[in-house]
Amino acid sequence: MFNQLGLIGCGLMGGSFALALKQAGLVQRVIGYSKSPSTTERARQLGVIDQVAESALLAVSGSDIVLLAVPVAATDTTFRAIRHLVNPNVLFMDVGSTKRDVVDAARRVLKERASAFVPAHPITGKELAGVQHADADLYKDRQVILTPIAQTSPELVEKARVVWAALGAHTRVMTPEAHDAAFAAVSHLPHLLAYAYFTSILQQKESEEFLSLAGPGFRDFTRIAASDPAIWRDILIANREEILKQSERFRGALGVLEQVLRDCQGEALEALVNGVSQTRSHWRMGAGRPVKK
Numbered sequence: 066m067f068n069q070l071g072l073i074g075c076g077l078m079g080g081s082f083a084l085a086l087k088q089a090g091l092v093q094r095v096i097g098y099s100k101s102p103s104t105t106e107r108a109r110q111l112g113v114i115d116q117v118a119e120s121a122l123l124a125v126s127g128s129d130i131v132l133l134a135v136p137v138a139a140t141d142t143t144f145r146a147i148r149h150l151v152n153p154n155v156l157f158m159d160v161g162s163t164k165r166d167v168v169d170a171a172r173r174v175l176k177e178r179a180s181a182f183v184p185a186h187p188i189t190g191k192e193l194a195g196v197q198h199a200d201a202d203l204y205k206d207r208q209v210i211l212t213p214i215a216q217t218s219p220e221l222v223e224k225a226r227v228v229w230a231a232l233g234a235h236t237r238v239m240t241p242e243a244h245d246a247a248f249a250a251v252s253h254l255p256h257l258l259a260y261a262y263f264t265s266i267l268q269q270k271e272s273e274e275f276l277s278l279a280g281p282g283f284r285d286f287t288r289i290a291a292s293d294p295a296i297w298r299d300i301l302i303a304n305r306e307e308i309l310k311q312s313e314r315f316r317g318a319l320g321v322l323e324q325v326l327r328d329c330q331g332e333a334l335e336a337l338v339n340g341v342s343q344t345r346s347h348w349r350m351g352a353g354r355p356v357k358k
Contacts, residue, residue, distance in 0.1 A: 066090070071128030072097040073121045073143060075108035077191060078160045079134025080199030083113050085232045088201040098124040108196045121146040125155075130228070133159040138299040140167050144174040151178040156221050156228070158185045162248065162296075163303040164212045164241035172214070183225040184212040186244065187234065188351075194293040205233035208351050212241045235351070249307035254315060256297055257308060259290040 070086055072079050075097045086092040097114035098121050099105045105117045118124035125131050125147045135143050140161065144151075151157060161167045164184050171179040189207040191198055209229045213222050226236045239247070266272050301308060325334045 067092045067130045069093065069128045069130075070095045071118070071124040071126075071131040072114060072134065073099075073124050073132065073147070074134035075099040075105050075114060075196050076134060077194050077196065077198050078187070078203075079132055080108060080111075080113040080196040081201065081203035082132050082134065082160070082232075083108075084199055084201035085204055086228075089231050091228070091231055092130070096124050096128065104196060108199075111196060111199070113196055113199055122150060125150045129155055131155060131157045133157070133161075135159075136296055136299045137161040137163050137166060137303050141170040141174060144170055148175055148178060151175055151181050153178075153181045153218055153221070155181060156224050157182045158225055160185060160187055162186055162252070162300045164210075164244045166303045168212065168214050168241045177216070179214070180216050180218045181221060183217060183221050184214075184241065185225060185229070186210045186212070186248075187229075190292075192288060192291040194296070202233075204229070207234050209234045209236045210244055211236055211238050212244050213238065214241070245304050246307050246310075249304055249311045253300060253304055253308045254311040256289050256292060257301060257312065258315070259287050263287050263290045 067086070070083060070092045072083050072095055075083075076099070079097070083092075083095045083097070087095070094116070095114045096116045096118050097105050097108050098118040099108070102117075105114065108114045109117055121143055131147075133140065133143055140159065159167055159182075161184070164186060167184050168179075171182045171184070175182060187204055187207060187209045189203050191200075191203075211222060211225060222238075229236050266275055269275065322334070322337065325337065
């Protein structure tokens with residue numbers, strides 16, 4: 066049981082964490098801060114937080130667990146605002162979708178105090194941003210990737226694992242570098258492709274007619290193109306090196322399929338599609354690559 070959660074960033078992810086802690090009976094009080102006063106007031110009205118903090122530092126003061134739920138580009142600024150109250154007796158976590166930039170900011174700003182920070186990335190979310198969409202069950206049955214660095218307190222890593230487990234999540238530990246490489250492949254590039262694909266439709270004069278005819282396949286493929294633009298701007302820029310590596314691999318795979326189409330090689334096309342179809346049909350979220358029997 067925690068006495069107080071200091072929530073910095075009262076949006077979807079932070080609000081859901083606060084509600085989940087409350088639902089699990091793990092916190093007595095939540096004090097929240099957001100850059101926008103209207104956001105924190107809305108969070109208070111919805112019962113997500115119990116008290117509004119006037120600054121990030123005041124949200125940390127008196128808290129024994131702190132969550133940074135801010136855009137990854139704001140991590141450095143947030144650390145600078147709270148660094149004087151960061152201490153090894155308090156668990157500090159974030160929920161950022163990139164990790165190398167986050168841990169670099171922790172090392173740079175917090176220095177020896179970075180031992181109190183356990184970087185975390187919950188693999189969940191919604192297309193709809195904002196505290197009004199916060200959900201106490203958002204983290205249930207989801208993966209949370211922890212990316213501690215050498216100086217991170219092992220005791221706090223274990224405490225973080227216990228907290229996420231109490232919310233129904235499954236934790237996994239990775240290095241920040243391995244995390245960013247993996248999520249460039251399975252999350253960040255797919256968003257970039259969804260934006261590019263939808264853009265290619267909109268740029269055609271027949272776009273309105275095309276969209277009127279689109280069905281479930283188009284809906285599912287482009288769902289993530291409705292994600293928060295500012296959040297994804299920061300993620301794509303922060304992890305651009307790994308994303309561009311994955312984009313090059315994608316172009317190679319697409320090039321093979323395009324050449325098969327140009328050559329009208331039906332059997333080759335079917336073989337390529339069949340291999341992917343078989344693998345995808347056996348894939349389950351969180352289970353890794355399926356083993357062929």
